[in-house]
Amino acid sequence: MEPLYADDFYFLGLIVLAPLLGAIINGLFGARLPRKVVDWVACGAMAFSFVFALISLQGLVGHAATQESDGGFGPHLTYTVYQWIFRGDLNADIAFLFDPLTAVLVLVITGVGFLIHIYSVGYMADDPDKWRYFAYLNLFAFAMLMLVLGQNMLVTFIGWEGVGLCSYLLIGFWYNDEKKAAAGQKAFIVNRVGDFFFILGMFLIFYTAGTWDYVELHEMATSTATVVQLLPIAFPAGLLIFLGCTGKSAQIPLYVWLPDAMAGPTPVSALIHAATMVTAGVFLLCRLNWLITLSPALMAIIAVTGALTAIVAASIAIVQNDIKRVLAYSTVSQLGFMFMAVGVGAFVAAIFHLMTHAFFKALLFLGAGSVIHGMHHEQDIRKMGGLKSLMPWTHATFLAATLAIAGVPLFAGFYSKDLVLWNSLANTHVLGIEGVMPMIEGAQNSLGALAQYLTVDVAPVVEDAGGEAVEVVSWALAVNWGVYLVGLITAGLTAFYMFRLYFMTFHGECRADEETKAHIHESPNSMVGPLSILGVLSVIGGYIGWPHFLARYFPEGLQPYVLGLEHWLADVFAVSNEFRLVGRFGESPYGPEAIAASAAIVIAGAGIALAYVMYIKRPELPGVIHERTTRIYKVLMNKYYVDEAYDFLFVRSTLWLGKASYWFDRYIIAGLLVGGVAFMTQSLGAVLSNLQSGSVQRYATYITLALVLIFIAIFYGVI
């Protein structure tokens, strides 16, 4: 075998190729293949992809060992499949980039994806269109891998659109059900709105930077001479791309499609609408971290949006009764956490939470799928209960995931959520005015542009941070506290609604009717297996990112591992961490960190305790509270009437616009203009056609008259 070079690492191509082949085989021939073969092709494709991802990871580690950290892009492998577009200034190849950030995402996608494929074998066992399902699922994996592996924004965009398409196809998988087909369309259309902004952002970046290549863009953003060009577009381009991300990652204002997306098969909800696709926005913002950190105003917008989304979705999740709907709103809420982390500049925390969330939320969805499967497609938790003894494996794994998402120490979710909360408290995500100053030295124009795009009142407050005077903008502090407190409350709400769900599903009396009760059974091994593996990951997945105040107590040899993720991603976010973000508590703030972690634990415990009291100890309490707060309950039950508002604002107005346009087209364009021209021609023709009588004698007369006229004209010199 010839040696592999870092810029021609063909395993990257194979990672993407495997699921594509699987999709092609199942898509074209699946209907005629035996069902067993369909299963093997689909799962095999994912398994191969996962293996190739591991090989690439090994290659990356090997490559990183030979590289000195030089403040550049950091170690990365690339592979160019072929030159796609080279036209003038536009140069875009089908090329893949594998750096530590991509590695995390690729491993999550292929790993969790593989488990969910295995699970689907059992879950979709009775479906006659299984081949179609697996073709879509593999196609989704292909698109998602394109998204994260793309070396330039255009390849990312292909994947971006591809996952949207697959999401649409899979939500509307049972297209005979009109409601489900409509949910698919809703997801697709809302996503398209976001994609439109993403395209605009891409154009703006290309217009300014002249390239879509991440490595080249990164170079521009980190060099003193060229960052000046990027500064003016950091806010608008970043905002456009962020709006694109709100569509794909279900943030306010475009989150409405995700709860409806639960119409698809449950493994799809687990893979696409919890673990992978919806995190694409978080990934993209992390990928472009050096761009968005140029604009503190943008960072604040992202953080506030994330926090608002988190608390709004969590509050809706409290009252929902559909098991998948609770999980859907929980996903929106957790994505809000990730955006919050991005907004405060804690990119490592965002990726960390993305990863652990992929584990425990996929597990929650698969567990919910197992429950739904066992209860013959019953999704209402009011009709469940007492499943603990009937479905022991599902119960155990679901409990692990619930503990993880609630933020109980030693479970994965605790570590990532704590990191997010801690960072949102500590990072005053302010453009370190000092830090940027030398970069834009001698560039008065860009300073003016900067002030213009900051669009904030730059009123510096001097704070003491580790003995150093640091300039902090006052509004940023307010945003900080707001975001942190909202995040903390949301963490409490999360613990509460997740344990409400858990208690109502697995504890107490079984409220199903007798016939269903008799048939409740544990799911087959192909479903329980993935649940168990994800259960283990939901516990240990957090051990690569211990809080700093605890990490220092670990023995020397373990140090690289207990802060593993932070070290692993250090190069990717080097620029952002280095001089654009100022920690409020200085270099090693172990005390405040411990207090913040304790606060998170206490509030999570409070949420769990409240759920325990309300749904185990005194089951009559929810009814009482419901009666006292009918109004609030109703608003929450109806999801703040956002769907209705959107329906009124956008759907109705679009319909009205359509009707008006139809009228205008029908009567003005078609009637007056087109019809008018036709009428004129017709009537003129009717008049003139009298001349063509068919009588030869008349024709002779015309000729004569014409000749006479011509002679007269010549005679008088007219012609």
Place this chain on the structure above:
Amino acid sequence: MAWVSTLISYWEPTLAHYLLLSAAVFSIGLIGVMVRRNALIVFMSIELMLNSVNLSFISFARYRFEMDGHVFAFFIMAVAAAEAAVALAIVIHVFRHKRGVNVDEMQELKY
């Protein structure tokens, strides 16, 4: 009788006379073509027009002492003969078809 020869020399036709005659005959033919209803008469009017043109050609040929005009005149006569044959055949055919040769009733050209 010198006055006779004077008178004769005075009335001796010049080119203008021939052209006037030709124009008059042409006009009579043209009007015939335009207003007469009987196809045969129309046909005869066309012959008139052709012959008036012949007359112009001959006049000019004579006036310029060249033979080109004669050549044209012969051509026209030959063509007129051929045309007469074809035209009469058409007229006969029309008559058989329509039981009449009134050109007012022949308006199928517009279709």
